[in-house]
Amino acid sequence: MEKVIKLHDKRFRVMIPAAKIDEAVGVVAARINADYRQKGVPLFIGVLNGAFMFLSDLIKKIEFDCEISFVKLASYCGTCSTGEVRSLIGLNNPIEGRHVVIVEDIVDTGESIEHMVRELEAMHPASIRVCTLFFKPGSYSKHIPIDYRALEIGNEFIVGYGLDYDQLGRNLKDVYVVTE
Known part of the structure; x- marks a missing residue:
């Protein structure tokens, strides 16, 4: 029987199990290791709150010296981007x-990536690359390259593995999709 959970007023079912997420994180980490092994000490900037689990697992697979920092942005209310x-x-x-x-x-x-890249470019870094756990190509409307994409998904609303629905569900190890 399919596992279904309830968060607030919505029901969710497993869409991506934890093992598949871990495998995708490993693939992205291998690409980053190849690209940055000889580039000094890069800075990984995690976007809170959602990226904390992804960054934690990703950084454990990074094989060179690096630094970590965080920023916090907000662009969602409920299940929709506010724009x-x-x-x-x-x-x-x-x-x-x-x-x-x-x-x-x-x-x-x-929107969030464009905002962040614009702010970071004003600080004159050597380079800026974007790494995401999930990429929604059908929704993406900007021109900034998304260099490292662990998994591509459709336009469904998901929770788990750091992602939330009005602050619930971040602690789930699997990723869940809202059911109709």
Whole structure:
């Protein structure tokens, strides 16, 4: 029988099991290891709250020295993007001349990534690359390259593995999709 959970007023079923997520994280980490092994000490910037689990698992698979920092942005209310990005906590690390990898939980429309890249470019890093656990190519409307994509999904609303529905579900090890 299929596992179904309830968060607030919605029901969700497993869409992507934890083992498949771990495998996808390993593939992305291998690509990053190949690209950054000889590039000094890059800075990984995790976008809170959603990317904390992904960044935690990703960084365990990174095979070179690196630094980690976090920023907090908000662009969702319930199950929908608001179209407006708010910076809630900012970056305190100097990044001029540094290689930066933004680590996101999900890239949907691209509003948050565009906002973040624009802010980071003003700090003159050597490079900025974007890494996301989930990418929604059918929703993405920006031109910033998404360099590292662990998994591509459709436009469904998902929770688990750091992603939430009004703050619930982040602790789930599998990823769940809302049922009709």
